[in-house]
Amino acid sequence: MSDQDSGNSTTKGGKHASVQIRHKQIVDLVRERGFIAIGDLATKFNVTPQTVRRDINTLCDQGLLQRHHGGAGPILSTENVDYTDRKILCLREKQVIAKLVAQNIPTRSSLFINMGTTTEEVAKVLVNHDKLRVITNNLNVAKTLSGNKDIEVIVSGGIVRHKDCGIVGEAAIDFIRQFKVDYGIIGISGVDKDGTLLDFDYREVTAARSIIENSRKVFLVTDHTKFGRNAMVRLGNIREVDAMFTNKLPPAELVEIMKHNDVELHVAE
Structure with a gap:
């Protein structure tokens, strides 16, 4: 050998x-x-x-x-990895990202948290915060945060997806649009080198767009495997978020776009 x-x-x-x-x-x-x-x-x-x-x-x-x-x-742009597999993929990386995000969320904040395995890890850390008000279309997030009596959890209506307990549909979007919060925490399936944010489900993307439009600050949480990954549905562009939280430095082209548009980059050790 x-x-x-x-x-x-x-x-x-x-x-x-x-x-x-x-x-x-x-x-x-x-x-x-x-x-x-x-x-x-x-x-x-x-x-x-x-x-x-x-x-x-x-x-x-x-x-x-x-x-x-x-x-x-x-990886096909029309099909995501199964939820049960995504829960364990890069789990340690998602956990360190979640801790870094939580450090940047003050007490008494209002938040949106959307669907995704990384945002669910964020919720597991935020459960130790006090006096939060959280609006979510993710039943897993709601269940986690409801363990703290000092956190008020508001769940959107809509259709519950069996695979991941995410809530989608027009009712969920209309519900999200009723609020204006301090922080919107969103996950993503892919980030192209030109800064395009990509996902697989147009219904999930529509809800995420509503979160972006109704948050004073938007935090994108994503592990390094999403950089350059293909997905079919366009969510928006990295320029529309205030900060990205990840575990490795993104490609140089993406870093340059973020610098040019004043998007903060937080890399967890």
């Missing part, structure tokens, strides 16, 4: 760095070509098929690729 395959290196951190580079190149190749076979990737990177399978499994777990028989393909 070669050093490249085993990941051995005489340089401290060399193994981790080389694997990260290979993972990025695999993702770039799949996005460029579509489906790529395991054998082709093994030949290109001079590693064993077993190594490629491990790489693909890791990248699929991170929501960056979709596993197929004999290879991998890009």
